[in-house]
Amino acid sequence: MNAVLATKAAFDRQGDQNDEQRVDAAMRSFVAEIGVTAALHLESCVRCGLCAKACHFAVATGDPKYTPIRKLDLLRRAYQREVGPFAPLVRALGLAKAPSIDDLQQWQELLYDSCTMCGRCTLVCPMGIDIADLVKTSRHAMFKAGLVPERLALMDRTARQWGSTATPGEDLPDILAEVSAEHGVAIPCDLAQADILVTAAPAELGDHTKALADAAKILNHIGAKWTMHQAGFDAANIGFNNGDLELQARLTRSLIDTALKIGAKTVLLPECGHAYGAARWEAAQWYDQALPLRIIHMTEFLDELLASGQIRVKPIGQSATFHDPCQIVRRGGLEAAARRVLRALGVELIELEAHGNTGYCCGGGGGVVSNQRAAPLRRRVFEIKREQVDATGAQRFVTSCGQCRITLEQGAKLAHWDKQTESLLELVADQLID
Ligand code: SF4
Ligand code: SF4
Numbered sequence: 531m532n533a534v535l536a537t538k539a540a541f542d543r544q545g546d547q548n549d550e551q552r553v554d555a556a557m558r559s560f561v562a563e564i565g566v567t568a569a570l571h572l573e574s575c576v577r578c579g580l581c582a583k584a585c586h587f588a589v590a591t592g593d594p595k596y597t598p599i600r601k602l603d604l605l606r607r608a609y610q611r612e613v614g615p616f617a618p619l620v621r622a623l624g625l626a627k628a629p630s631i632d633d634l635q636q637w638q639e640l641l642y643d644s645c646t647m648c649g650r651c652t653l654v655c656p657m658g659i660d661i662a663d664l665v666k667t668s669r670h671a672m673f674k675a676g677l678v679p680e681r682l683a684l685m686d687r688t689a690r691q692w693g694s695t696a697t698p699g700e701d702l703p704d705i706l707a708e709v710s711a712e713h714g715v716a717i718p719c720d721l722a723q724a725d726i727l728v729t730a731a732p733a734e735l736g737d738h739t740k741a742l743a744d745a746a747k748i749l750n751h752i753g754a755k756w757t758m759h760q761a762g763f764d765a766a767n768i769g770f771n772n773g774d775l776e777l778q779a780r781l782t783r784s785l786i787d788t789a790l791k792i793g794a795k796t797v798l799l800p801e802c803g804h805a806y807g808a809a810r811w812e813a814a815q816w817y818d819q820a821l822p823l824r825i826i827h828m829t830e831f832l833d834e835l836l837a838s839g840q841i842r843v844k845p846i847g848q849s850a851t852f853h854d855p856c857q858i859v860r861r862g863g864l865e866a867a868a869r870r871v872l873r874a875l876g877v878e879l880i881e882l883e884a885h886g887n888t889g890y891c892c893g894g895g896g897g898v899v900s901n902q903r904a905a906p907l908r909r910r911v912f913e914i915k916r917e918q919v920d921a922t923g924a925q926r927f928v929t930s931c932g933q934c935r936i937t938l939e940q941g942a943k944l945a946h947w948d949k950q951t952e953s954l955l956e957l958v959a960d961q962l963i964d
Contacts, residue, residue: 542678560671578656601637601665643907696732702763703720719760726794741801766804790822794823798828803931849877850924899937908941930953
């Protein structure tokens with residue numbers, strides 16, 4: 531696992547800016563976004579190396595170029611040259627090189643292909659440096675410079691046009707009618723009034739329609755007044771991953787404004803990690819005020835329904851292990867909720883060696899799963915999870931994020947691993963007592 535992975539520098543470009551304009555756009559973004567917290571973080575590194583031991587890309591490849599703090603090198607240099615207390619001196623003495631177009635192109639792989647913004651490095655850093663958040667800041671500069679992996683840029687353009695990376699809003703009623711017919715469950719669409727606005731991740735309108743149908747089954751079972759709505763249905767916010775903050779704000783607003791329009795008090799998020807990060811934890815920032823309604827993840831919803839007795843489930847009676855999605859657990863705080871749901875399902879939980887807040891990322895977060903050229907890296911990272919799952923000897927393998935599921939399913943297929951990655955939501959729906 532420690533052999534250095536040979537990869538050639540990979541980068542894509544968008545737009546017609548020349549090199550000078552790209553560097554200028556990136557520098558202006560770096561400088562504009564270095565606030566007090568970021569400055570403190572950039573000043574604090576004591577080079578202890580602990581973050582390298584925490585990052586799945588560095589661990590799986592053994593390649594020092596994937597050391598987390600190195601990913602912030604361009605941001606740090608911009609800070610030292612333009613913002614820091616000794617900036618004029620640093621510039622005059624050439625103590626920090628200004629980022630060049632070659633640097634920006636080279637760092638595209640480090641910021642997008644080999645970082646899932648999982649925050650495991652942040653957790654172990656003795657100085658409390660939030661590397662994951664600063665990678666996100668750096669991605670914004672890359673987006674401004676038109677230097678985003680093309681797969682993600684394509685999704686960005688689609689989401690700007692459709693409000694979703696995969697589905698035009700006007701197609702939603704037909705898709706829901708198909709899912710409804712296939713799974714035999716009513717899925718309301720575009721109701722003028724409802725208490726809960728239910729949202730989806732792209733996979734639930736494609737490969738994972740059972741998850742959407744199972745959410746509908748549970749909502750109908752408890753008699754909720756709910757709907758999906760073509761004005762705001764895709765919670766997987768690609769702006770959050772790409773560093774396209776304007777799109778992130780627009781997609782966030784579309785969910786909240788649609789919910790308010792139909793009188794909903796709750797926005798229910800799908801089993802999707804970055805949907806939770808974007809819509810639950812960053813939404814108020816983009817909404818410019820305290821959120822006027824509740825935004826909850828599917829795992830919280832299931833946990834509350836089970837605790838209140840609104841739903842009951844038949845025990846599974848098998849052992850299971852659980853993959854903690856980073857944005858839901860480490861970054862989102864829902865470590866206990868998933869375990870309460872598993873307990874209610876009567877499974878014997880055998881924890882992974884690294885689990886809960888310290889769990890390893892699946893390797894596909896932060897848009898990496900959609901970035902085709904990162905596939906060889908994902909494959910290396912998958913082996914960490916596979917080894918840990920196999921070591922538990924558990925009969926079932928469960929998670930609560932559809933994107934993690936896709937990443938793990940892809941990894942399993944390539945590695946000829948026969949363990950199925952199951953959805954916590956689908957397990958609850960399958961065991962529901964009428
Ligand atoms: S763990 Fe923190 S202090 Fe140590 S090298 Fe990484 S960023 Fe620097
Ligand atoms: S956020 Fe995760 S993927 Fe990114 S550098 Fe840190 S540990 Fe590695």
